[in-house]
Amino acid sequence: MFLGASGCQPEAPGEDALGAAPAAAKQGMRVANSLTTQALVLNALSTNPTASPLLVSTGLVPLFNPVSGNSYLQLQLRDVDAQHFMSYLVSCALESGHAVTWKDPLTLAVKTWQGQAGLCPQWETGAPTQACKNRVSACLLARNNAYGRRVELSMRGEDPARPALFALETETRPVEIDPDTASRVPSYETCTTPQTSMNRDCGWKADFIGRCTPGQTVRLGAGGKAPDQCTSSSALVLGSASGARMMLRVCDNTLGCDQGSTRQLGQSQGTCATTNPAVSFTCPASGFFNVMAAPYDSTQVGTVSVGVETGTSANTRYRLSEAEVYPVREGAYYGNIFDASALAATVYVEEGGRIQGKEQVVKGAVYKKMFSCQAPEWSDAAAYATHRVCALPGSESNCAARSTGVCIDWTNRGYPASKCGKDDGTVVDGDGDFEECYDSYGEQWKEPVTVFLHETCGMPGIPSNDCAWRGTTK
Structure with missing residues (x-):
């Protein structure tokens, strides 16, 4: 180096x-x-x-x-x-x-x-x-x-x-360039062929960055219930999506991630027998997480408005400002x-x-x-x-x-x-x-x-x- x-x-x-x-x-x-x-x-x-x-x-x-x-x-x-x-x-x-x-x-x-x-x-x-x-x-x-x-x-x-x-x-927004490779995280690149899988490493977009208390459970979604709360009648639908069917991926700290990366905290193409994505994960030691979004079908277009459950910890926040990050x-x-x-x-x-x-x-x-x-x-x-x-x-x-x-x-x-x-x-x-x-x-x-x-x-x-x-x- x-x-x-x-x-x-x-x-x-x-x-x-x-x-x-x-x-x-x-x-x-x-x-x-x-x-x-x-x-x-x-x-x-x-x-x-x-x-x-x-x-x-x-x-x-x-x-x-x-x-x-x-x-x-x-x-x-x-x-x-x-x-x-x-x-x-x-x-x-x-x-x-x-x-x-x-x-x-x-x-x-x-x-x-x-x-x-x-x-x-x-x-x-x-x-x-x-x-x-x-x-x-x-x-x-x-x-x-x-x-x-x-x-x-x-x-x-x-x-x-x-x-x-x-x-x-x-x-x-999350960071898109991996300091280990000095190259863009592959998942942020455009898919060269049509893809319909949340495990794909192309066609994802950076959403925003959040903060949490290490060790605590964080729940977020784009129109779905958290997967560990499917049977709860009081569980909230978190966030929303519009346009194409959407997927979510959550990564540690401020840098985006690929499928199977050590930075990956969770991902979803739908929960609770629906096609509405939501994720539950344990807040990492860094105390920060970031979210990526993509249409299930890479040839289609959609948007997400990610909602984060804040009741488990007052420290959990999403869409952090530059001063906070x-x-x-x-x-x-x-x-x-x-x-x-x-x-x-x-x-x-x-x-x-x-x-x-x-x-x-x-x-x-x-x-x-x-x-x-x-x-x-x-x-x-x-x-x-x-x-x-x-x-x-x-x-x-x-x-x-x-x-x-x-x-x-x-x-x-x-x-x-x-x-x-x-x-x-x-x-x-x-x-x-x-x-x-x-x-x-x-x-x-x-x-x-x-x-x-x-x-x-x-x-x-x-x-x-x-x-x-x-x-x-x-």
Whole structure:
């Protein structure tokens, strides 16, 4: 999982690696990170003092136009890490539905990088403002980790000119990309042939996420009675369905699942001698569950309104908000990654195609104008910082930013003890975003991005002892 300082370069990820939302459920600033820190700090675009100013000189679409684009930038994209960097740059900068296309001059293969977060839509056709560059820089820094492991994030911040930009989702959909494979869960793919079975692994849609008390029984349905209550005259019909006959599948935590997966908690194509689905299951140790729905006949169309029995536990809730699904505040990220005068390393592609600079090991930060601070909730903020932003954390080398300490010191809220002036910006009230953050030189940055995680470790599937460096939340 760890990408070292040298060696073969992996294939750049496709569109799915960017955390695109389901088309039917447009999400706000909920994204994923799997950009390796090594690719972020040593690539032939942002770690290149010639390429970096070109990147911000005009729009991304004309810069990378296959016919008339900048020839020097086209050359630098022979570096696969530069392609990986571009996929995240476009994802941070442009809005969903907008894209940048590049044609490899050697293989003639065409890559299309999709927009998502929309932090700087003007960059599509024109040069970005300084505020734009700062927001995209913060987004890039927030979305990297040394493992290259896909982690779902809730990014929070503010843009006074666009108050709704960082608005939180009121209802959050399950995750569709499996971090173990970096691919979409097969059950979410379209069926290639007609299917009539709840055991099929295609044609399912993500519904929503729920919370429960571990060990307690949870009952939910889409027009049926829970299977353990068929003989009870007082049992309620849970939820409803319309259109085609529908099925339900319930999965552990926030990630969808396939038939037979260890994450599967239950499924139903009908209960109590009816074709109306309902499921009873034991709340998992995670305390979270998510629901998938599909028509019994994959060629038909239907909808569900899932109802959850809440009488067994006051903690049981469904259709959780983004704030409820991503409650763990991690820290803030800020600065300007596109300042060519503040690079501690240089990577570039020669005319012959040879890549220079990949073997470098830089003590401290490669980007001297990028910074991070840690939420005060962490018990070991210093250790956490070096592992979160450094490609070689054990040696505190090849770091993407300089750690400044805690964002807010609860005993002394003034600078320099507190690196940020606010621990909840006023544009989106109650979202817990750090604002007005100072760097190591006393300069204030007004475009930070604050990251929230679903769980403390933040990397499902990674053994907990591998996340011990995070410390614990106080």
